[in-house]
Amino acid sequence: MTHGQQYLSEKVINLKPSGIRRFFDLASGMEGVISLGVGEPDFVTSWAIREASILSLEQGYTAYTANAGLIELRREISKYMKNRFEVSYSPEEEIIVTVGASQALDLAVRATINPGDEVIIVEPCFVAYASIVQLAGGIPVPVQTTAENEFKLQPEQIEEVITPRTKAILICSPNNPTGSMLVKSELEKIADIVKKHDLIVFSDEIYAELSYEDSYASFASIDEMWERTIVINGFSKGFAMTGWRLGFACGPSVFIQAMLKIHQHTMMCAPTMAQHGAVEAMKNGMDDVAHMQKSYLQRRNYFVKSLNEIGLDCHMPGGAFYAFPSIKRTGLTSEEFAQNLLMEEKVAVVPGDVFGESGAGHIRCSYATSMEQLKEAIKRMKRFVENLQVKA
Structure with a gap:
């Protein structure tokens, strides 16, 4: 045992490190690497948002805000x-501004989950989901989606894992890492099961502004789901504000006020200057969002088409900025493929199995980079795949 380890929490000792970070660290020391691994926009936050934040500093807005966030921002x-999304929330009681969407989810889980409660998690999924549930004393119960269904959750899969201890389900749509998006009719089928078993829903909608289909719906907008749902969202993806660390949660007052208690004691409030920038984003930033979404759509269409052409089967994602191609025909594991691709062709991707067992045999590629970089990445990936075929 390492000196000092005896003093650590068992929860932390048993916590798995991020599988994404290892490949970032490998790539960071290499020259000429094209990174398709980073889960953040390649756009700079719009000048209007930055200017509003700078102005708030110049005007001396450097004190704490209300614990729940600036009331102007909540409005x-x-x-x-x-x-x-056609859902109504009271700015005073049903909205909380957080330090990123990750903190919003952490607060939601800790405010509702008791030790031993089970939370259904739809995999492949963001690497932090299971850890957040475990840190709250809950038990993450994975549901494995499949490529045959474009990694979309099937209602019967929920029924198969429900037990008397099941309390909640955690859904992300559009999904990280697969890009799959559940449309309203699909959400309605899930909602029927939620009602039947008296569950609550954590709905991670951080990629809502990066949906490429008109049929996107917030889970809270489904009939009878408002009172059962905590919506998690933020400014990182749609508004290209990852480094600002600003998110929010919306839900019934009983949930949000419980979350606020934890927030008061652990974080106080989100950064004041970031909140002033976010007010500008909400008021006047949607044109910039639309511009970025249009650019991602063009990149998605090119990149996914090209992946299929070089022999890496990939469904067309409905949202986010990720492609999740299969590499099974190469005979390599996801880890081997990602590591060899990085070492031989200097293209960084993320092994699919770090997002859950159902991600095995796939890789996550972010197309939130320039078209020039994507074209060069495809060129290198094609050469890599062809060389594998020659070796075979």
Whole structure:
């Protein structure tokens, strides 16, 4: 045992490190690497948002805000949720501004999950989901989606894992890492099971603004789901504000006020200057969002088509900025493929199995990079795959 380890929490000792970070660290020391591994926009936050934040500093807004966030920002979020997703939330009682969407999810889980409660997690999924549940004392119960269904959750899969201890289900749509998006009719089928078994829903909608189909719906907008759902969202993806660390959660007052208790004691409030920038984003930033979404759509169409052409089967993602191609025909594991591709062709991708067992045999590629870089990445990946065939 390492000196000092005896003092650590068992939860932390048993926590798995991020499988994504290892490949970032490998790639960071190499020259000429094209990274398709980073889960963040390649756009810089718009000048109007940056200027609003700078102005707030110049005007001396450097004190704490209300624990739940600037009331002006919460009012703008309320308008946004109503106009964009047709769901209504009180700015005073049903919205909380957090330090990124990850903190919003952490607060939601800790506010509702008791030790031993089971939370259904739809895999492949963001690497932090299971850890967040475990840190709250809950038990993550994975449901494995498949490429045959474009990694979309099937209602019967939920029924198969429900037990008397099941309390919640965690859904991300559009999904990281697969890009799959559940449309309203699919959400309605899931909602029927949620009602039947009296569950609550953590709905991670951080990629909502990067959906490429008109049929996108917030889970809270489904009949009878508002009172059971905590919506997790933020500014990182749609508004290209990853480094600002600003998210929010919306839900019934009983959930949000419980989350606020934890937030008060652990974080106090989200950064003041970031919140001022976010007010500008909510008021006037949607044109920039639309511009970025259009660019991602063009990249998605090119990149996914090209992956299929070089022999890496890939479904067309409905949202986010990820492609999740199969590498099974190469005979390599996801880890081997990603590591060899990085070492031989200097293209960084993420092994699919770090997102759950059902990700095995796949890799996650982010197309949130320039078209020039994507074309060069495809060129290198094609050469890599062809060389594998020659070796075979």
